[in-house]
Amino acid sequence: MFELDLKSRTPISGQIVDNIKELIVSGVLHAEEKLPSVRELAAQLTVNPNTVQKAYSALEQQGYIYISQGRGTFVADIKNITATPAEITDAEIGLRDSISKLYYIGMSRGDAEELLRKLMDERSDWK
Amino acid sequence: MIEVRNVVKKFDGVKALDGLNITVENGSIYGMVGTNGAGKTTIIKNIMGILRPDSGTIRVGGEPVYEMEEVKGKIGYVSDDLYFFPGYTLKEMGSYYGGIYPRWNSERFLDMTKNFALDMKKKLSSFSKGMQKQAAFILAMSTMPEYLVLDEPIDGLDPIVRLKVWKYIINDVAERRMTVLVSSHNLREMEGYCDHIGIISKGRMVIERDLEDLKSDVHKVQVAFREPQENAYEDLNVLHYEQRGSVDLIIVRDKKEKVEEVIGRYKPAVFDMLPLSLEEIFIYELGGVSDEIDGII
Numbered sequence: 001m002f003e004l005d006l007k008s009r010t011p012i013s014g015q016i017v018d019n020i021k022e023l024i025v026s027g028v029l030h031a032e033e034k035l036p037s038v039r040e041l042a043a044q045l046t047v048n049p050n051t052v053q054k055a056y057s058a059l060e061q062q063g064y065i066y067i068s069q070g071r072g073t074f075v076a077d078i079k080n081i082t083a084t085p086a087e088i089t090d091a092e093i094g095l096r097d098s099i100s101k102l103y104y105i106g107m108s109r110g111d112a113e114e115l116l117r118k119l120m121d122e123r124s125d126w127k
Numbered sequence: 128m129i130e131v132r133n134v135v136k137k138f139d140g141v142k143a144l145d146g147l148n149i150t151v152e153n154g155s156i157y158g159m160v161g162t163n164g165a166g167k168t169t170i171i172k173n174i175m176g177i178l179r180p181d182s183g184t185i186r187v188g189g190e191p192v193y194e195m196e197e198v199k200g201k202i203g204y205v206s207d208d209l210y211f212f213p214g215y216t217l218k219e220m221g222s223y224y225g226g227i228y229p230r231w232n233s234e235r236f237l238d239m240t241k242n243f244a245l246d247m248k249k250k251l252s253s254f255s256k257g258m259q260k261q262a263a264f265i266l267a268m269s270t271m272p273e274y275l276v277l278d279e280p281i282d283g284l285d286p287i288v289r290l291k292v293w294k295y296i297i298n299d300v301a302e303r304r305m306t307v308l309v310s311s312h313n314l315r316e317m318e319g320y321c322d323h324i325g326i327i328s329k330g331r332m333v334i335e336r337d338l339e340d341l342k343s344d345v346h347k348v349q350v351a352f353r354e355p356q357e358n359a360y361e362d363l364n365v366l367h368y369e370q371r372g373s374v375d376l377i378i379v380r381d382k383k384e385k386v387e388e389v390i391g392r393y394k395p396a397v398f399d400m401l402p403l404s405l406e407e408i409f410i411y412e413l414g415g416v417s418d419e420i421d422g423i424i
Contacts, residue, residue, distance in 0.1 A: 006319045007315075009401050009402045009403070010402065011342055011343065011402065012339075013339055014339075039302060042297055042301045043294070043297060043298055046293055046297055047320070048156050048300070048321065048322050049297065049301040050154065050300075050322040051339070054339070086384065089387065093387075
């Protein structure tokens, strides 16, 4: 389903969370689609099942997936998901870094605004 | 659960274990690390019931292990100093194990031998050290152990074989909630597979924690301000501070959010925050005992 970077400093459970979120948010995984079980995903990625369990719990808590006893783990309907303050802070830090980069390479403010608008427009589903 | 409580073991009056405590939860992969001579092999031999503690208790699944055959039958063990009966082949060792271990799985034994490409009809003494280690691992896993105790099982194996070993371990943890205690000097690899880490030094437990919790509490931060700031890090728990030109490198033990909030107050020009690797955690957490750390890494 995805690959992990075992050399990365990001904890493995965090990488699993990020990857699955990305697949859901980008529409690769659809609502009500079944996800691999903890065992299957642990075997597939060769990672500790407890780590996968931890990632699934975090995703469930954030509303991206739901666990149906005896049936398995499914992608939730994410239309009503609201970002956590930590997620917003994270995104803000990333954005600030990118903006600093534009500033330091000497891009004009107008060009930067133009670029930002263009990139936002690329997400045609973002109304 | 494997519970080691206050275990003391002396050799010739020297304390190899000095009040050691270890808790391994069921279904966990627990990595035990420490310097040579920290007591890892000694505690493993005590857990296996090969040695008897001078004081303290050891329980595996709630039962004492010393001279208790029934409990020992549930524990698979790969020792650091491998031992096979002289002149035995892997096949002969397999039938011997089959006679002793109640849950011996001969189908798995054959499968694994094939998968690791070992010749079961050759004398084990003709195997290389690495092949002997694989043979010991196959024997241990074929007993379908509830508990798997591994003393430096991966050190000295090639990367392909190591990945195979981990795949088998992970499969059994996932399928049957096997409980694993593994000692190793390979911190990178332990970091990838273990959920709990215990750091032993001089026969005592220094840190025992969930690996991801441990990692999420310590950060490496690079900060630079446009104007020099006084006491900018006052509200943080700084383990290490270093100035590299106009950039400060600090190691902080605090939650990520708190670090962001405190440093954010001063509007830094550069602010990068990275989680630490297990190796780095050792270096900075145990900064006071740096001789030991050189040994661990």
